Amino acid sequence: MKIMSIVGARPQFVKEAIVQHELNKVEGINEILVHTGQHYDENMSGSFFETLSMRKPDYNLGLSGGSHGKMTGEMLIALEELMLKESPELVILYGDTNSTLAGALTAAKLKIGVAHIEAGLRQHPKDMPEEINRVLTDRISKYLFVPSEWGMKNLEAEGIREGVHFTGDVMYDIFLKMRPTFDKSYHSELGLEPGKYIVMTMHRDFNVDDRETLTEILNGVGRIAREIPIVFTIHPRTKARIEEFKLSSMLKDILVVPPIDYLKLMGLTQHAYAAITDSGGYQKETYFSGKKALVLMPDTSWIELVDEGINVLVSGADIYDAFSGLKTGDFKENIYGSGDAAKRIVSIISQNI
Numbered sequence: 001m002k003i004m005s006i007v008g009a010r011p012q013f014v015k016e017a018i019v020q021h022e023l024n025k026v027e028g029i030n031e032i033l034v035h036t037g038q039h040y041d042e043n044m045s046g047s048f049f050e051t052l053s054m055r056k057p058d059y060n061l062g063l064s065g066g067s068h069g070k071m072t073g074e075m076l077i078a079l080e081e082l083m084l085k086e087s088p089e090l091v092i093l094y095g096d097t098n099s100t101l102a103g104a105l106t107a108a109k110l111k112i113g114v115a116h117i118e119a120g121l122r123q124h125p126k127d128m129p130e131e132i133n134r135v136l137t138d139r140i141s142k143y144l145f146v147p148s149e150w151g152m153k154n155l156e157a158e159g160i161r162e163g164v165h166f167t168g169d170v171m172y173d174i175f176l177k178m179r180p181t182f183d184k185s186y187h188s189e190l191g192l193e194p195g196k197y198i199v200m201t202m203h204r205d206f207n208v209d210d211r212e213t214l215t216e217i218l219n220g221v222g223r224i225a226r227e228i229p230i231v232f233t234i235h236p237r238t239k240a241r242i243e244e245f246k247l248s249s250m251l252k253d254i255l256v257v258p259p260i261d262y263l264k265l266m267g268l269t270q271h272a273y274a275a276i277t278d279s280g281g282y283q284k285e286t287y288f289s290g291k292k293a294l295v296l297m298p299d300t301s302w303i304e305l306v307d308e309g310i311n312v313l314v315s316g317a318d319i320y321d322a323f324s325g326l327k328t329g330d331f332k333e334n335i336y337g338s339g340d341a342a343k344r345i346v347s348i349i350s351q352n353i
């Protein structure tokens with residue numbers, strides 16, 4: 001069976017790493033790996049393939065940047081050509097990025113089955129690009145691999161029942177697999193004391209593209225940084241907006257570092273006090289690491305963590321108060337399965353060869 005896996009953005013490399021590992025174990029499956037090129041900086045892309053011991057992509061389309069329509073449109077054209085050339089029987093897609101939607105749409109139009117890993121998640125605001133991408137991808141998928149019980153309920157409520165499988169979260173699998181190799185020395189390189197710093201990531205359009213919102217967030221975070229060091233691994237999009245809005249001086253109390261690879265970020269997190277993030281993946285990885293997160297989102301697709309009191313949804317206006325009210329405590333375990341999601345996914349796919 002020929003399978004085409006499509007990745008493009010940072011979180012997808014992490015998910016593909018573990019699924020690829022399981023696919024490799026099955027005789028008769030031939031996986032072709034396509035990188036759309038959406039993320040291209042070494043520290044946003046290449047470093048992941050090395051640190052997660054992944055096979056290099058068979059194709060890199062080199063398509064990145066520009067408006068959503070342009071990026072998605074160019075991907076459609078290039079992916080169609082490639083699918084016609086390679087004739088895969090199944091296309092595997094991850095999460096909610098423009099690369100996901102482009103892959104799903106191309107495959108569905110060519111009547112090639114789509115397997116969506118991380119299906120069923122829903123989130124406000126409904127007009128955020130990731131929400132549009134995941135809702136549409138779920139609609140045209142043949143296999144919907146769902147990471148959480150809440151995701152199962154969402155699909156049920158939308159009347160999507162065929163091909164739906166609860167598997168748990170592949171990000172938990174890779175976390176467990178890679179944990180012995182986490183690079184736990186980065187905090188000391190940065191001069192930080194264990195348990196006494198916050199790790200921050202932020203890149204969502206609704207947080208960084210509006211000057212006023214971004215200013216309010218940087219204000220709140222700046223107040224926190226005067227009480228506990230914050231190390232901010234800055235995404236290229238966020239860096240560009242801060243420069244464009246001339247807000248660089250608001251970062252003066254924050255330790256800003258470039259994006260870091262998976263093993264470094266996970267290592268840094270193991271010794272952190274807590275995290276501030278708007279990343280879908282990282283707000284779970286902090287939970288896997290036993291850390292709380294202040295989540296800069298009006299809503300989240302990982303709502304269980306909020307319901308359990310592990311994560312707190314915040315805005316720039318209330319982040320400081322939320323930080324002051326943070327309490328540590330025991331976390332409910334295994335909310336996202338038992339670490340065998342990729343195995344389950346590959347077993348379902350291979351039973352249907």
Ligand code: UD1
Pocket residue numbers: 009010011038039040041042044045064065066096097098099129130203204236237279280
């Ligand atoms: C994308 C995903 C988001 C995911 C995130 C992880 C969509 C709609 N969004 O958001 O769901 O959480 O990736 O990081 O697909 N850039 C660089 N170098 C890079 C990558 C990007 O300079 O290696 C620049 C791009 O040129 C662009 C900006 O950063 O100007 C944003 O990149 P883009 O891929 O459009 O979206 P993200 O914000 O990264």
